[in-house]
Every structure is written in structure tokens, then in C-alpha cells.
Amino acid sequence: xxxxxxxxxxxxxxxxxxxxxxxxxxxxxxxxxxxxxxxxxxxxxxxxxxxxxxxxxxxxxxxxxxxxxxxxxxxxxxxxxxxxxxxxxxxxxxxxxxxxxxxxxxxxxxxxxxxxxxxxxxxxxxxxxxxxxxxxxxxxxxxxxxxxxxxxxxxxxxxxxxxxxxxxxxxxxxxxxxxxxxxxxxxxxxxxxxxxxxxxxxxxxxxxxxxxxxxxxxxxxxxxx
Numbered sequence: 001x002x003x004x005x006x007x008x009x010x011x012x013x014x015x016x017x018x019x020x021x022x023x024x025x026x027x028x029x030x031x032x033x034x035x036x037x038x039x040x041x042x043x044x045x046x047x048x049x050x051x052x053x054x055x056x057x058x059x060x061x062x063x064x065x066x067x068x069x070x071x072x073x074x075x076x077x078x079x080x081x082x083x084x085x086x087x088x089x090x091x092x093x094x095x096x097x098x099x100x101x102x103x104x105x106x107x108x109x110x111x112x113x114x115x116x117x118x119x120x121x122x123x124x125x126x127x128x129x130x131x132x133x134x135x136x137x138x139x140x141x142x143x144x145x146x147x148x149x150x151x152x153x154x155x156x157x158x159x160x161x162x163x164x165x166x167x168x169x170x171x172x173x174x175x176x177x178x179x180x181x182x183x184x185x186x187x188x189x190x191x192x193x194x195x196x197x198x199x200x201x202x203x204x205x206x207x208x209x210x211x212x213x214x215x216x217x218x219x220x221x222x223x224x225x
Contacts, residue, residue, distance in 0.1 A: 006049060009038070013046045018061045018069040022128075026068045028078045040084035044094050047073055047081060051101035055108030063113055064128035070105075071132055075139040082141050086148050092155070099142065099159040106167040106175050114174040118211055120181070120225045126174075133174050137182030146189050157190045161197060168201045173212060176201075180215050184224030195220060 007013070016036050020027040038046065050057065050073070058066050072078045084090060085098045110133045117123035119134030137143040142160055145153040160182070167179035180198070187194045198220045202213070218224055 007042065007045045009042070010046060010049055013038075014050070014057060017050075017072055018058065018065050020065060020068065022062070022064040022068065026071060026078065028068070028072050035079065036081070040087045040089050041091075041094065043081055043084040044090045044098050047085065048094070048098040048101045051098070051105050054105055055112070058109060062128070066109070066113070067128045067132045070136075071139065074132070074136060074142070076141050077139070086141060086145070086150075086156075088148070088150055092152055096155070096159050099156065099163060102163045103166045106163070106170060106178075110175050110178070111170045111172045114172060116172050116174055118173060118177050118215070120177065120215060121211055130174055133178045134181065136178055137185050143182055143185045144189055153190075154192070157186065157192055160186065161193050165193075165197045168197070173209065176208075176212060177215060180212075180219040181224050184219035184222050187219070187222040 013036060023030050036043070036046075058069075061069070073081045076082055085095055087095075110129065113127075114130045114133045115125045115127050117125045117130065119126065119130060132139075141147065142156075145156050150156070164179040164182045164186075167175050170176055170179075180201075183194050183198055186192075198216055202216050202220075205212070208216075215224070
């Protein structure tokens with residue numbers, strides 16, 4: 001369930017992360033000051049609220065601005081924000097809410113704003129947002145909980161798989177591809193429900209494109225690009 005309470009510095013956060021000129025390398029590599037001054041609990045709350053309200057609150061930003069902003073949030077080479085979502089210093093319920101909020105990112109942003117093309121075969125027509133949609137689970141540490149000392153790794157893996165299972169229902173093939181991409185990566189370190197989720201997708205999508213069928217098969221054995 002989404003939260004209704006807006007973090008006190010939410011407007012400042014949105015401006016800091018998304019209201020930036022678009023550059024080739026990304027603002028976080030062009031600036032010496034790339035750390036939003038907040039502790040891990042506040043960062044987790046800010047990310048969660050952003051994702052839960054991405055359909056409305058990111059509407060004013062371009063696909064390129066959103067792409068860079070999401071890279072800042074999720075890519076560990078751009079910031080330490082994603083690390084906060086995995087930190088044991090943050091209560092587990094807040095971290096789980098943040099992971100679950102990625103469902104809104106797929107439903108209310110990626111599904112509507114990404115071009116319906118596939119990244120792993122380099123289909124033409126992609127826009128700037130397609131990059132982070134396709135690469136989200138490559139650049140984000142959230143698909144690999146082995147690097148943490150948390151005793152609740154199984155809980156978090158399941159939370160991520162829930163997100164990806166939900167994204168497999170998208171009508172936008174870019175979102176389906178992203179979800180399969182993530183499931184394929186998780187399979188290398190955590191089998192869990194991944195085979196069943198991919199198999200269920202394959203059975204109910206017999207009319208999917210040949211490219212997605214092949215990609216689902218690759219994901220089922222952990223071979224994704």
C-alpha cells in the first residue's frame with residue numbers, strides 16, 4: 001500500500017534529482033557535489049514517495065531527465081542512494097515498501113513513457129527512458145542481496161520477484177523485457193520462485209513475440225544480456 005505522507009524535503013529532492021540539464025555523461029558525473037544531504041532513512045522515504053507518485057510527480061520532466069534521475073537513484077556508480085534501500089540501518093518495513101514501490105515505476109512511468117521496443121536486440125525507436133528500464137537490474141544492487149549481511153535476504157529477494165512478476169503483466173514489451181532481465185539475473189544467486197514465475201509468464205503468453213519468447217527462455221536459465 002502506498003503512503004500518503006509526503007516527506008518534508010520532497011520538493012527539494014525532486015528538484016535535486018530530476019530538474020537538471022541533460023548532458024551526455026549525466027549530471028552526477030559532471031558535478032562535484034552529487035550526494036543529497038540526507039541519512040539513509042530519509043533517503044529511503046524520499047525514494048519510496050518518488051516511485052509511488054512517479055506518474056504525476058515526474059510528469060513535468062523529460063524522458064532523458066527521468067532516465068538520469070533514476071540512474072542516480074538506482075545505479076551504485078552514480079550515488080549511494082540504492083545502498084540506503086539495502087541498509088540494515090533502515091527498518092525492514094521501510095525497505096520493503098521502497099522495493100514494492102518499484103511496481104508503480106513500471107505501471108505509471110515505464111509502461112506509459114518507454115517506447116515499446118526491445119533493448120537486448122537493439123530495436124530502433126527507443127527513447128532515453130528505455131535505457132534505465134532495460135538496464136535497471138543490471139545497474140541496481142537490488143537484484144543481488146548476497147552482498148549484504150542481512151538475515152532477511154530471502155524476504156527481499158521475494159519482494160523483488162513480486163515486483164518483476166507484476167511487471168510481466170505490462171502491455172509494454174519494454175517492461176516485460178526488463179522484468180525478464182531482472183529475473184534472469186536473480187536466478188544466478190537465488191532460485192526461489194523465479195523458475196515458476198517465468199514459466200507462468202510463458203504459459204499465459206503463448207502469443208508473445210518470438211523475441212520475447214526466446215528472451216524468456218534465456219532468462220529461465222539465467223542467460224540474459
